[in-house]
Amino acid sequence: MDFKTILVHLDHTDRCSARVAFAAGLARAHGSHLIGLVPTGLYDGVIPADAIPTGVTDFIAESADHLRRRAEAISESFKVRVSGPIPVSHEIRLTDGTAVDAIVQHGRSSDLIVLGQEDRSASSDAPAHGLVPRVMLQAGRPVLVVPYAGSAEPKVKNVFVAWDGSRASAVAMRAALPLLAKARQVKLVFCRRLGEPHEPARLLVAETLQWLQRHGIKATAEEDVIEIDIAAALLSRACDLGADLMVMGGYGHSRLREMVLGGVTQQILAHMTFPILIAH
Known part of the structure; x- marks a missing residue:
């Protein structure tokens, strides 16, 4: 099992170059084909306030032209970054669809989707x-x-797996197998609050470690008894262990047709300082 196709979301934000460098590094390490997906923003409906000169006769046409030129510039930058001394098999896809719809649709024909963490201080026309x-x-x-923020290295060495025996965490761990196989250290960490019962039968830690071993992955596990918030405990422990990647299951539910994440997932995505592989 490996990542044969990786899709990376391209946009005009300052961190796009770091995201491309990370995705390209992964593609090189795994022999992957890299797709750079550029939603133009035409149907997202937001452009910078000063992008179009005042007094233009056809604002809609000028706006569309601005977004198309910006997307083409993003594409050219992507080409430069993946065509260095060690080129990556790649392609660029421009789409006028909304960012979410485009990434979901094109992402379904890839093995891994690389996105950037949301930066609430970014410009108003950010994704x-x-x-x-x-x-x-x-x-x-x-x-x-x-x-x-910070720097992220695509050569993952120390992987922290947030394990709770759930379907989501099992899906995430299986999805991460290509990365786990190349890591030097893999640690499964499961948390329980002070006073909660110890449940080895539900977590099946020994069996999970044996499953990883059969994939050629030597992992260890630890149980942490905590008194603080689970998200804070996981992030703190990952930092203590020097993790350069966290693997975790994502949780959500549907409410009035809007997909809403659970609290732990939301907090980790908001406060993460290292890459996170998340699956549902």
């Missing part, structure tokens, strides 16, 4: 709010989220 959870819940593919 739609809630892009990561909506793609994760709808695409049916694992999503790897690159943080908007």
